[in-house]
Amino acid sequence: MKKNINVVGAIIIKEGKVFCCQRGLEKSLPGKWEFPGGKIESRETKEQALVREIKEELLISVQLEEKEFASVSFDYDFGRVNLSTFICHLESGEPQLTEHLQSKWVSFDKLNQLDWAPADIPIVEKLMEVGVDE
Numbered sequence: 001m002k003k004n005i006n007v008v009g010a011i012i013i014k015e016g017k018v019f020c021c022q023r024g025l026e027k028s029l030p031g032k033w034e035f036p037g038g039k040i041e042s043r044e045t046k047e048q049a050l051v052r053e054i055k056e057e058l059l060i061s062v063q064l065e066e067k068e069f070a071s072v073s074f075d076y077d078f079g080r081v082n083l084s085t086f087i088c089h090l091e092s093g094e095p096q097l098t099e100h101l102q103s104k105w106v107s108f109d110k111l112n113q114l115d116w117a118p119a120d121i122p123i124v125e126k127l128m129e130v131g132v133d134e
């Protein structure tokens with residue numbers, strides 16, 4: 001059985017664009033684009049994990065929408081990633097990268113131009129299809 005890796009990702013939206021991050025080259029899935037976030041620690045809720053990860057990775061506070069946007073499971077060779085995503089709004093400040101190679105604000109119609117981590121593709125497709133009200 002594959003190891004389950006429970007992960008949360010933030011879909012941060014501002015002025016009709018989504019904040020997308022590129023993974024470091026020394027990481028698993030090197031150079032792939034993803035939603036910032038990370039693994040849920042024991043005794044944390046998904047929401048707590050996401051707020052913590054975004055503070056650590058981007059040095060900002062975000063407000064999460066209550067309902068999950070989408071979740072997917074994807075089998076990588078290193079394990080099964082169960083990824084849950086939430087729409088987030090910036091409370092203040094601009095994201096600052098502490099881990100990622102680069103980041104971009106991308107409009108919904110151009111999201112599929114990035115080379116996403118495979119698990120993210122259905123989520124990106126849903127975002128492009130339904131968009132998000134701000």
Ligand SMILES: Nc1nc2c([nH]c(=O)n2[C@H]2C[C@H](O)[C@@H](COP(=O)(O)OP(=O)(O)OP(=O)(O)O)O2)c(=O)[nH]1
Nearest residue numbers: 007009027028034035036037038039081117119120
């Ligand atoms: N944060 C995030 N992780 C994602 C996404 N899509 C996706 O497959 N993942 C994978 C990559 C990692 O295997 C895992 C997230 O864990 P992490 O962010 O703590 O991973 P990491 O690279 O720091 O650690 P590691 O995988 O090198 O052990 O989920 C996504 O959109 N956001």
